Amino acid sequence: MVIRRYWAVCTIAMLCILCYVLEHIVHWQTLEIHRLAWRGIARDSIFSTSFFWSFAPVSTVLHTGPIHLALNLWCLATLGSYLERRDGGVAIICLWGVSAYIAMGAEAWIGGVGRIGLSAVTYAMLGAILLDWREASRSPRRAWTGGVMLVFLTLGGLELLGLPPVAPEVAHVAHAAGLITGLIFALAWNWKRQVGSSG
Template identity: 25%
Template structure:
């Protein structure tokens, strides 16, 4: 049983739904979301919004969502991929991928526009990290070698490239529609998950 995955899902749902139905969602977004300009030190938050230190907002942001639909999609994706990755790597590694993925996602979004005042919330970046590891382990695509480039490297490049292109397109379309999605965060988290996948795999399970 994937205990860690279900613990993350349960805690995230409990906190996010409590904030939504208590009417404190907007306040939580401002206080707990990742605001690039705040991370850059360009703005100082008023005391009532500075309860969460800037360095901790990549984690607090995973507990705040823009409504039940946003929350449901993220948790469904985590439940589907996280439990399989956890069975392979164990609960501690899944927690590590999720936590580091949250920071990688925040770093990518910050790098896109360090002066942005728009708060980033949601667990999408952290979930994308788990998805990145999942893609490395369970992808059925088997690419052929290209010259001296091994097939496995080509396979990784296809997976990473496809995810990057998909999220760039989604980010552009969502921005044009007036509902911007943090595409850079998804990309940063996913790539981090790919990078961590095999180093965390127990040696006895590594392909020879």
């Protein structure tokens, strides 16, 4: 059964869909509250606020529109399913939490659009998969998805360097932070698994 095999990916996907329904159909005002709270917090004090520590994971499941949601769910299914088969559901949940805090912290500290969405997590998944990209990219869908994400990240980096913005409302800082977090997380997770097997 798909849900049992990919329980972590399915859980995150269902949370994203649920929050989207609450936000855009039931008119739950979480996204707007998030924006207002973000604007009211000084950069040097955000890490000491309860808003940051309580809302970083929530920010990863909030989306501004159907295209934003659909693209992130596609990346989650494509990359997350591979990662969950490789490392297990617990690793996915841990990576979700770690990348949420680091990506939102990077957005706050370096400066960004004030929201991260699930793309920070999917970029973390891409970073974790880069360790065995040759194996992962045997799937055309995964290779194409990862390649487009890396191109988009490169365009975002050029934008941060002062070039004309390609997508000014995209959290490029969070994407980069997610990618780096995923790579480091995968290295640490593999080391933990090797230590456990050798012991």
